[in-house]
Amino acid sequence: MLKAGMFLGNRYEIGERIGSGGTSDVYKAKDHKLSRSVAIKVLKAEFNTDRNFVQKFRSEAQAAASLSHQNIVNVYDVGEEDDIHYIVMELIDGITLKRYIEKKGRLTSRETIGIAIQVAQGIEVAHGEHIVHRDIKPQNVIISRDGKVKVTDFGIARAASSQTISSNAMGSVHYISPEQARGGYCDERSDIYSLGVTMYEMVTGRVPYDGENTVAVALQHIQGEALAPSEFAPDIYFSLERIIEKCMQKKPEYRYASITALIADLKRSLVSPDEDFVKITAVAASRPTRVISEEEIEQINAAAAENEEKERAYLMGDEIEDEEALYDEDYEDEEPVGHFGGDEHGGRNFEKIMVGVGIGVAALIVVLVIFVLGNVFGLFGGGGRDRESSGVVVMDMPNIIGYEFDRAKDVLEQNGLTYRVESAQDTQYEDGQVVDTDPDAGERVTSEDQIIVYVNSTEVTIPRGQIVGFQSSAAATALRNLGLNVVEEEVFDEEVPEGAVISCDPAEGSSLSMGATVTLKVSKGAENQQVTVPSVVGSPMDQAAATIQSMRLVCSPLEEASTTVSQGYVIRQSPAADTQVDPGTTVTIYVSTGPSVAQVPNVTGKDIGSAQSELGAAGFPNVSVTYDYSDSVPNGCVISQTPAAGTTLTVGTSVTIVVSQGPAPTQPPETSAPPETPAPPETPPAEAPGEGEGG
Numbered sequence: 001m002l003k004a005g006m007f008l009g010n011r012y013e014i015g016e017r018i019g020s021g022g023t024s025d026v027y028k029a030k031d032h033k034l035s036r037s038v039a040i041k042v043l044k045a046e047f048n049t050d051r052n053f054v055q056k057f058r059s060e061a062q063a064a065a066s067l068s069h070q071n072i073v074n075v076y077d078v079g080e081e082d083d084i085h086y087i088v089m090e091l092i093d094g095i096t097l098k099r100y101i102e103k104k105g106r107l108t109s110r111e112t113i114g115i116a117i118q119v120a121q122g123i124e125v126a127h128g129e130h131i132v133h134r135d136i137k138p139q140n141v142i143i144s145r146d147g148k149v150k151v152t153d154f155g156i157a158r159a160a161s162s163q164t165i166s167s168n169a170m171g172s173v174h175y176i177s178p179e180q181a182r183g184g185y186c187d188e189r190s191d192i193y194s195l196g197v198t199m200y201e202m203v204t205g206r207v208p209y210d211g212e213n214t215v216a217v218a219l220q221h222i223q224g225e226a227l228a229p230s231e232f233a234p235d236i237y238f239s240l241e242r243i244i245e246k247c248m249q250k251k252p253e254y255r256y257a258s259i260t261a262l263i264a265d266l267k268r269s270l271v272s273p274d275e276d277f278v279k280i281t282a283v284a285a286s287r288p289t290r291v292i293s294e295e296e297i298e299q300i301n302a303a304a305a306e307n308e309e310k311e312r313a314y315l316m317g318d319e320i321e322d323e324e325a326l327y328d329e330d331y332e333d334e335e336p337v338g339h340f341g342g343d344e345h346g347g348r349n350f351e352k353i354m355v356g357v358g359i360g361v362a363a364l365i366v367v368l369v370i371f372v373l374g375n376v377f378g379l380f381g382g383g384g385r386d387r388e389s390s391g392v393v394v395m396d397m398p399n400i401i402g403y404e405f406d407r408a409k410d411v412l413e414q415n416g417l418t419y420r421v422e423s424a425q426d427t428q429y430e431d432g433q434v435v436d437t438d439p440d441a442g443e444r445v446t447s448e449d450q451i452i453v454y455v456n457s458t459e460v461t462i463p464r465g466q467i468v469g470f471q472s473s474a475a476a477t478a479l480r481n482l483g484l485n486v487v488e489e490e491v492f493d494e495e496v497p498e499g500a501v502i503s504c505d506p507a508e509g510s511s512l513s514m515g516a517t518v519t520l521k522v523s524k525g526a527e528n529q530q531v532t533v534p535s536v537v538g539s540p541m542d543q544a545a546a547t548i549q550s551m552r553l554v555c556s557p558l559e560e561a562s563t564t565v566s567q568g569y570v571i572r573q574s575p576a577a578d579t580q581v582d583p584g585t586t587v588t589i590y591v592s593t594g595p596s597v598a599q600v601p602n603v604t605g606k607d608i609g610s611a612q613s614e615l616g617a618a619g620f621p622n623v624s625v626t627y628d629y630s631d632s633v634p635n636g637c638v639i640s641q642t643p644a645a646g647t648t649l650t651v652g653t654s655v656t657i658v659v660s661q662g663p664a665p666t667q668p669p670e671t672s673a674p675p676e677t678p679a680p681p682e683t684p685p686a687e688a689p690g691e692g693e694g695g
Helices: 051-065 097-104 109-128 188-204 214-223 238-247 259-271 294-304 308-313 343-357 361-377 383-389 405-414 472-480 541-550 608-617
Strands: 012-020 024-031 036-043 075-081 084-090 094-096 141-144 149-151 394-396 418-424 434-438 444-446 450-456 459-461 485-491 501-505 511-513 517-523 554-560 570-574 586-592 597-599 623-628 638-642 648-650 655-660
Touching (some): 012 036, 036 051, 051 075, 051 084, 094 097, 097 188, 109 141, 188 259, 238 259, 259 554, 405 418, 472 501, 541 554, 608 623
Parallel strands (some): 485 517
Antiparallel strands (some): 024 036, 094 141, 141 149, 394 444, 459 511, 570 586, 638 655
16 A cells, blocks of 8 residues: 555655555545646555456556546556556546435436536547447546536446457446346447436436346346336436437347437437437347256356456455545445355256256246356357457467567557557567567457557667657657557647647657657647637528537537527527637527417407416417407407417417407487477566556
């Protein structure tokens, strides 16, 4: 075990141990050369002399170091010092997806899709380099404190051929694909299956298959039927459930053909959660179960002891002690397929069951168990035949011992074999000659295996004028042709163009032993160099997406109805045009699906307020109102509507309603003028007394 304060490579100061697994320990460390904190994964001392473990450890570094993406944990360096094999990686402040699910119980559909898209984008980069992860599971997904999701642990990743790859190194039993459980071949679609299982666990809080032991779980992957996620998560998006179902199809050809197609459906699910757009091929009936003979059972029992060490090589190990240690694949609850208790008595028990029960159901289950184990351990001798029939090249390892490196390299490349150079010292050979290979000459190898070529210690010179300033791919090729190993380290640089080599360590002109490692510092461009968001409003969706991606931005299309913008054209965008943003920023474009249509509801007989509300809710907020008298419709209620109820119209079309004013008012009857009253007769005025006398 390393101690705090020790240095590796005269560069990395070891700090506290932050995690431990079955085959390696993880330490926090300080990179004094670049003044940053890193995580260092160190192979445990007991495995240093085991070539298989050392090769597996190196292959992890090689697989991950060739990948650079925001959703993949970066590998900065790999080295060996005093029998200490180590990988230097990005230190992530966060927790595993497994721990996150445990804390929340289960995730919402939207959160599940968001995490799954980021995981899939990381896998997509690996698949683009023909690397299959083969152990996708929540324990190998890290969620940083800023919400970024990263895929880690390429410890059992393998470079894929054009068709399939061997799966001798099994993934975790709860997440492996049926083809891995059978011990057969797996390709990119195996990662899609495992991601489907991971999404199932995210949205339900449980794995789809569980059992008393790893064999029981493996059998369920092969022939079991998982309960629908909606049984445990009734609120799951319908489209997401269909996506998970397609990912978890038993046969690879029924799954998504590529991780890119899966990403497209996940994004569409965010826009149309309840739409049935996922196409799932109907599954044909299963073929009859093969019954294994007693002779084959004896072969299994006889070979069990020989395979014990091989089985141990793929044990998944102990659970990580601290949630900050997010770099080791080993969890105590994830045993490998083929690991089971009672090896000593297993064969006798199986034979007793088969003899005692005969053709019963119990015997059938036992036969299936033995068949799976036999395939996993390659005991039936079918592995080589299947490997050859799949198109993978199988051959005897060429004998290149004593060859000059250039000649040995040509032989390996002509046979389609990849290789890695290691320096060696042997007085029987001259400098530059091959002294040994792993595997040895004559052993069976495939075009998928990486050959280690041990070259007698000789010095080579890093060429001047062919490394610094050149594209990293060209520089790395020049160095590998000299028998040097290359590790690339990306950094921001204001002056050197993106992808070009800033410097190499050791420097150009330096002499070093063949098989040594050269670190290339590669430019990521200016750190604060922002780009201008282009204007794509009014453009066709495909053209808009291409324009956005050409500016090193991410395009995220969403659909939206529009009565003014033609179908398939961009209505609006966010961020707006001419905004300054960082490279990699997501630009959301809203693409027209054309005008939406709806049926006009029946509002006759309803009061004016209810009628206007119902029409507005149906998509017809523009309501014209006229009034008329009615003897049958109460005052304030709708007499009639135009267009009629049930008519299909473009949303937003104006609807006219006629509202009752009640019965029409009644006019009073006409009458003649009353007759004139005759005036009373005039009465003469009375004479005053005495007025008539004395006249």
